[in-house]
Amino acid sequence: MTASSQPVLSVAGLSKSFNALKVVRDLSFDVRRGEATALIGPNGAGKTTVFNLISGVYGVTGGRIAVDGRDITDVPSRQRIRLGLSRSFQNVRLMAHLSVIENLLVGQHVQTRGLRDLASPFRLFPRHRWRREAVAALEEWGLERFADAPVSALSYGVRKRVDLVRATLAKPTLLLLDEPAAGLNPSETVTLRDHLVALKARGVTLLVVEHDMHFVDSLCDHVVVLNFGEKIAEGSLADIQREPKVREAYLGATGGV
Numbered sequence: 001m002t003a004s005s006q007p008v009l010s011v012a013g014l015s016k017s018f019n020a021l022k023v024v025r026d027l028s029f030d031v032r033r034g035e036a037t038a039l040i041g042p043n044g045a046g047k048t049t050v051f052n053l054i055s056g057v058y059g060v061t062g063g064r065i066a067v068d069g070r071d072i073t074d075v076p077s078r079q080r081i082r083l084g085l086s087r088s089f090q091n092v093r094l095m096a097h098l099s100v101i102e103n104l105l106v107g108q109h110v111q112t113r114g115l116r117d118l119a120s121p122f123r124l125f126p127r128h129r130w131r132r133e134a135v136a137a138l139e140e141w142g143l144e145r146f147a148d149a150p151v152s153a154l155s156y157g158v159r160k161r162v163d164l165v166r167a168t169l170a171k172p173t174l175l176l177l178d179e180p181a182a183g184l185n186p187s188e189t190v191t192l193r194d195h196l197v198a199l200k201a202r203g204v205t206l207l208v209v210e211h212d213m214h215f216v217d218s219l220c221d222h223v224v225v226l227n228f229g230e231k232i233a234e235g236s237l238a239d240i241q242r243e244p245k246v247r248e249a250y251l252g253a254t255g256g257v
């Protein structure tokens with residue numbers, strides 16, 4: 001297999017139980033390089049748990065996870081970040097009392113050094129490489145006017161985009177996005193979608209948990225459907241929407257995919 005045809009992420013026979021509760025069952029799928037793959041399913045299907053397994057928040061009960069052909073199943077989560085995995089959470093995890101630029105600097109610091117000396121005086125090093133990179137990234141995404149604003153003063157849509165900038169500063173190979181469109185108004189949703197389409201065009205591979213099927217349709221190349229922790233279908237959105245199993249799973253839960 002050539003490096004470019006090798007999947008960025010490969011999940012094989014993955015399972016996770018919490019005591020007697022089997023939340024993920026024998027799940028296998030690949031995420032192809034340069035594509036956006038959606039992981040969808042009714043509430044409680046196990047999507048967030050799969051993200052937590054891939055990012056290393058939880059250990060697996062069974063199965064293997066590989067990134068760029070390297071088995072990371074037993075690699076601690078911090079090292080997974082260094083191997084190219086980055087994640088943006090459903091509830092934005094920026095520090096509200098810090099400015100946008102400070103949040104980006106903390107993010108870079110945590111990714112490269114860990115939490116050990118988090119208190120180092122960033123403000124004393126205005127010409128620091130990280131600061132230049134963070135400012136350049138904000139400019140690139142048209143967010144530079146917010147650089148010195150406290151995160152608490154930003155709209156939710158701008159916070160989400162700042163969180164995306166934070167997640168991509170480390171130039172990830174694979175970006176995991178947990179419900180990126182949740183809580184956004186229609187125009188914020190389009191802006192965020194355009195940001196993600198641009199990231200994809202730059203070669204960032206995306207794995208997205210999302211309930212908004214219009215958003216999935218406009219961003220994702222491939223869809224994996226979970227129900228009760230099991231994969232019940234995968235393919236294009238049009239393909240999986242035709243699958244009786246998928247229609248059944250959604251009709252039982254939310255009334256349609």
Ligand SMILES: Nc1ncnc2c1ncn2[C@@H]1O[C@H](COP(=O)(O)OP(=O)(O)OP(=O)(O)O)[C@@H](O)[C@H]1O
Binds near residue numbers: 018023045046048049
């Ligand atoms: N730490 C945990 N301990 C016990 N059960 C858990 C834990 N985390 C998740 N679960 C259970 O696993 C199942 C799957 O949850 P998960 O959050 O992964 O689903 P989801 O598909 O992301 O749902 P949603 O779309 O509502 O966010 C649920 O029944 C949930 O209660």
